[in-house]
Amino acid sequence: MTRTASIHRETAETQITLELNLDGTGQSDIRTGVGFFDHMLTLFAKHGLFDLTVHAQGDLHIDSHHTVEDVGICLGQALRESLGDKRGVTRYGSMTLPMEETLVTSALDFSGRMLFVWKTEFPTEKVGEFDTELVREFWQAVSSNALMNLHLVLHHGANSHHIAEALFKATARAMRQAITIDPRQPGVPSSKGSL
Numbered sequence: 001m002t003r004t005a006s007i008h009r010e011t012a013e014t015q016i017t018l019e020l021n022l023d024g025t026g027q028s029d030i031r032t033g034v035g036f037f038d039h040m041l042t043l044f045a046k047h048g049l050f051d052l053t054v055h056a057q058g059d060l061h062i063d064s065h066h067t068v069e070d071v072g073i074c075l076g077q078a079l080r081e082s083l084g085d086k087r088g089v090t091r092y093g094s095m096t097l098p099m100e101e102t103l104v105t106s107a108l109d110f111s112g113r114m115l116f117v118w119k120t121e122f123p124t125e126k127v128g129e130f131d132t133e134l135v136r137e138f139w140q141a142v143s144s145n146a147l148m149n150l151h152l153v154l155h156h157g158a159n160s161h162h163i164a165e166a167l168f169k170a171t172a173r174a175m176r177q178a179i180t181i182d183p184r185q186p187g188v189p190s191s192k193g194s195l
Contacts, residue, residue, distance in 0.1 A: 003179070005081035007074040013066040014058040020078040022179050024051025032056040032071060034064045036130035037138075040168045041071075048172035064134060072138040076145025079110075083179065086110060091189040093178030099166035102157030106170035109149040110178055112195040116143040120154040120163065127161045135164050139171070 003022040009015075028045035030038045032054060045052040054074075058067030083089065094107035104120070116139065122132035143150040152171070157163045188194055 003082045003084070005078035007078045007081070009070060009074050011066075011070070014056060014070040016054070016056045016058075016067075016070055016074050018055075018071065018074040018078055019051075019053040020075070020082055021051035022082050024049060027051045029053045029055075032067055033058065033060050034067055034130065036127055036164075037064065037068055037071075037134075040135075040164060043165060044168045044172045046172075047169045048176045050172070050176075064131065065137065068134040069137045069141050072141025073145050076142040076148075079142070079146040079148070079175075083110060085188060086112075086195045087188050088181045088183075088186055089189060090178050090180045090182050090185070091195070093174035093176070095170040095173040095177070096155075097166050097170035097173065099157075099162045099169070101159060102162040102166045103155040104157070104163065104166040104170050105151070105153045105155065106167065106174045107149075107151045107153075108171070108174050108178055110146070110195065111149055112147050113149065114144050114147050115149040116140045117149075117151040117153075120152055120167065122160045122163055123158060124160045127164060132160050132164065135167060139167070 005020050007018045026046040026049045028042050030041045092109050096105040118136050
């Protein structure tokens with residue numbers, strides 16, 4: 001069983017190709033034109049042990065919003081496609097992760113129902129040229145398109161770079177847990193019989 005997906009999205013604002021292998025080794029080829037975002041996606045692949053390719057061209061002369069959000073849409077779609085009927089997966093995952101002075105929790109459920117909870121504030125509006133509000137936009141887009149519950153909670157933290165990095169790493173680790181095949185759970189992990 002190969003758990004992979006290839007997504008192509010083209011709009012008047014962005015052109016994106018994304019390839020995802022859930023059972024990879026953490027290899028990545030990320031080129032979005034947004035340096036900090038590339039760094040976060042690289043960390044996401046590494047900590048999730050996903051093989052991830054993202055090539056994006058967006059209207060960066062305006063700002064990074066459309067590029068970041070549309071990559072989130074594509075990643076969510078790729079997660080949904082690569083998980084298929086979710087037969088045998090653990091389904092739930094969570095990680096409380098420290099990053100220097102920062103502590104965050106990411107908790108998720110590949111339930112087939114979208115719910116996004118954001119209990120996080122950034123102390124600054126930017127990390128370099130990157131708008132920190134786009135971290136929320138990205139994960140909301142992922143959650144909506146993967147049809148998953150995703151709760152992101154900042155317990156404490158003072159550095160915006162650390163907070164963003166902790167959120168990406170924690171969510172990668174939580175996803176890695178949730179997509180793991182449980183040999184004792186051969187069917188769909190729901191009393192309903194489907195997710």
